Amino acid sequence: MFGPGSQFDEFFNDPRWALAVVRATVLEAAHPQIGAALIDNSTFVAHPWRRLQNTFLSLRRMFGADDDVRQREAARLNRLHARLNGTDARDRPYDAMDPAARAWVVATLFESTVTMFRLSGQPLEQRAMERLYAEFQAFLVALGNEAGQLPPTLHEFWRYYDRVVEEELENTEAMRIILYKLFDHLPAPPLLNGLPTLWALGRAVGGPVVGAITVASLPEPFRRRAGLPELLGAQTLMQSAYLTVGLARFLPDGWIRAENVADLLALTPDSDDPRARTVRALHQKMKRAGAFLRLVTPFATEPEPEPGAGPEPAARGGMRRDAEEFFREVLDQTGDGYLDWPDLAAMARELSTRLDLDEPEETRLYTAYADWWRELQSALDTDGDGRVSAQEYAAAAPSLAGPALIRVAEVLFDVTDKDGNQHIDADEYRALFRTAFRRDTTGAGTSGGTGGAYTRSAFVKDFLSFMSGRQRSTPYDPLLAQA
Known part of the structure; x- marks a missing residue:
């Protein structure tokens, strides 16, 4: 169920899974209890890259081969979630330890992974889908939930999934923030700190595209009930994105690894990590590119740091x-x-x-x-x-x-x-x-x-x-x- 050879291990480093995880996160946030917990307690708006890195680390621990590490991580997650409870804006109680809400989180990850393959033109075979579902069921049990929180068979799962989508999901504030604020105002990762022009340009183009792709990939009954916009050509754009991103899986083994990408995004140019030397050189080249873009683009950004400013003044305690x-x-x-x-x-x-x-x-x-x-x-x-x-x-x-x-x-x-x-x-x-x-x-x-x-x-x-x-x-x- 876990470790090398599992279905999860095979797709974890698939670059398409980044799109699938964003989609799953939106579906999670549309659940009233989860959406309320995110709004009141989560750092996903102010610190999205930190949250991303911690999520990857947690998933790798939970699906790894070491059972002791998995039990330790499950206990940590349960302590974390036990502290997240309260009432939402409509005075409805929420609790991050609610078994049904926890089951929905796992359900969205499984269904979004299946959808990832379908939208890429490579639908999973029935046996592979059943094996993957069994692994996610085992993941939920490892967290301490009773096995019955997810339907016992894959056939019954689809009826459960459709029911939750059609009857329980809402157009929550957390979902709207992810779709319409987070992507448009996404802060630069540490790697691109000090390069506001380049980041503003990439975000201005990429943010709306990611938002449109995500909306187009959501279940049609929910899009209709939540009043989400139907953009012309969005379905074609979505399928093209999944197909294009999927080409990266043909790169040499080890080039695209989720942990490495997450670590690289979190790496600061002044870090002592051995990879930081390359990052510093790349950072300097991007600063020069940013200076050029400021001359030819209308983006209003904060001024670039002066040469030599970087992190050194902070290290001297002068800022x-x-x-x-x-x-x-x-x-x-x-x-x-x-x-x-x-x-x-x-x-x-x-x-x-x-x-x-x-x-x-x-x-x-x-x-x-x-x-x-x-x-x-x-x-x-x-x-x-x-x-x-x-x-x-x-x-x-x-x-x-x-x-x-x-x-x-x-x-x-x-x-x-x-x-x-x-x-x-x-x-x-x-x-x-x-x-x-x-x-x-x-x-x-x-x-x-x-x-x-x-x-x-x-x-x-x-x-x-x-x-x-x-x-x-x-x-x-x-x-x-x-x-």
Whole structure:
């Protein structure tokens, strides 16, 4: 069911699956419970590339050959989803652990994969389809759901799928954001940071195309009931896209791997990853291309960084954000314009994922962030609406380095310091920041004078400097501010 040789393993690196996953995500977001959970808790609007990379990592863990890794990942996902519950805009309850909603997520992935092959002119044979369905059923069981949440046979599945599409899906806010806001306003991946002209050009062309392809691929009864637009030629464009993207699967083995593509998009030019040298060279060429495009295109963009600006000033600690920029890039993780508990929970979730924390350490980190949220709410929520606006934050201009934030830093140090020796070594540092530990060979600065180890006091000081002093930071920006 899992690992090499499975149906999932065969299509996971198929480039067409990127289109299928987008389609599945839209169908998930159209489910009232899932759509409400996404709107209230997800970072998919403000940090889509980070969300994409984490999703690929989770799927690879769940469908890999190592049963221990799968059980560990399933437990992590269940702890994450158990924290996502509330009520939607129509005062209907939602719960990310609802068995029917979880089954629908798996159903959309399976059906969109089958549709991927059909739209590419290569429909799956019945035996392959049944095998794939059995693997997704096993995936749902591995998450802890009872086997009966999905119909037992493939024949019964199609009746179940049609019923949910026709009776339960809605034109939700989350679905509309994915189709009409996310693609049109998609932030640049880290690889293309500092190249606004090139990114604006690609997004202006690609965003509407991806949106049109996705809408055209959705079930016709739902498109009609949700009032989604029927664009002239969209069906032809959709089928052409699936056929064209599918040609990439004929490239040499290993050229197109989902993890490698996701990692490359998340790679920053100043990273110490061996691939960063090539990325830096490519980045410089794209900057020159961007400068040329600014002369011949009307796109209004932010000015390109001056030569030599790049990440170096941040590494020297010489660049600061103003309050509103810090609020938008760091504090407002969900991108809804407000600071509330889901934003800080998203920080805890990202840190827990990076460090692959077990339950006790993960709970300690969430608890520390919850205490910080209560401290922030008490100090900044002047109108008593239970959240902090950008204006409230900027007007108060507080020093955020209170006791609760210090506690967050200390807990983060403890969970990063895996061996408990009260120092963070190079491997522990890399696990958190995905970059090498750049110690000061003179024994000063970040290394805390320990010859390369990161002391508790130095770690806490740097964390507080970033979170309260709004100081740009080479390690923390990719972790909490990057899209």
